Amino acid sequence: xxxITQSPRHKVTETGxxxxxxxxxxxNHRYMYWYRQDPGHGLRLIHYSYGVKDTDKGEVSDGYSVxxxxxxxxxxxxxxxxxxQTSVYFCAISLRDRGITMTTGELFFGEGxxxxxx
Amino acid sequence: xxSVTQLDSQVPVFEEAPVELRCNYSSSVSVYLxxxxxxxxxxxxxxxxxxxxxxxxxxxxxxxxxxxxxxxxFHLRKPSVHxxxxxxxxxxxxxxxxxxxxPTFGRGTSLIVHP
Numbered sequence: 001x002x003x004i005t006q007s008p009r010h011k012v013t014e015t016g017x018x019x020x021x022x023x024x025x026x027x028n029h030r031y032m033y034w035y036r037q038d039p040g041h042g043l044r045l046i047h048y049s050y051g052v053k054d055t056d057k058g059e060v061s062d063g064y065s066v067x068x069x070x071x072x073x074x075x076x077x078x079x080x081x082x083x084x085q086t087s088v089y090f091c092a093i094s095l096r097d098r099g100i101t102m103t104t105g106e107l108f109f110g111e112g113x114x115x116x117x118x
Numbered sequence: 119x120x121s122v123t124q125l126d127s128q129v130p131v132f133e134e135a136p137v138e139l140r141c142n143y144s145s146s147v148s149v150y151l152x153x154x155x156x157x158x159x160x161x162x163x164x165x166x167x168x169x170x171x172x173x174x175x176x177x178x179x180x181x182x183x184x185x186x187x188x189x190x191x192f193h194l195r196k197p198s199v200h201x202x203x204x205x206x207x208x209x210x211x212x213x214x215x216x217x218x219x220x221p222t223f224g225r226g227t228s229l230i231v232h233p
Contacts (some may be wrong), residue, residue: 042226090161109160
């Protein structure tokens with residue numbers, strides 16, 4: 001158990017409203033990721049972080065921003081939600097910071113946050 | 119950039135039958151390969167991984183996969199499936215050196231096991 005908690009697990013909102021999803025981890029891993037999962041598209045990377053205040057864009061970052069002010073929390077924000085952002089969002093961590101033998105990129109995932117934008 | 123192709127979006131199979139889920143990747147350099155499983159309403163969990171060495175990799179729940187460098191494939195197999203194997207399966211690839219270690223995922227294969 002990698003100690004990953006996502007909140008909220010379910011959210012319904014209206015177009016144009018801001019939404020923040022939270023990912024919390026308990027083991028001080030450096031690398032954290034936000035993915036979205038959509039039918040027929042698999043998992044697509046939105047943003048990732050490699051440390052406090054260190055973030056970078058993934059392949060589908062438009063319309064999303066992230067923040068990481070503490071090691072344990074990685075926030076994903078939709079400034080103005082659109083219907084195309086209806087999806088299931090997964091947070092993941094990597095064990096890359098546990099030494100060279102662990103730098104394989106294996107990910108541990110949270111349970112997901114289902115977002116519906118009406 | 120690497121890419122992953124899962125050739126079948128859905129694989130129906132009867133219980134106790136063998137199954138193969140296909141995965142091909144495109145990369146000219148060394149890679150790490152992974153299979154993840156996602157049960158309904160859950161996150162993904164690692165099924166097995168290939169890093170180096172033996173090309174036949176065994177994972178949890180009786181699954182195994184074979185790395186074929188010449189065919190750039192990493193197909194997942196199980197000799198006899200159970201109803202509980204019904205899930206979504208994702209193949210993923212990472213560039214093994216000098217890269218960001220961020221995996222690229224395939225689109226997933228839905229394994230449906232019928233009684």
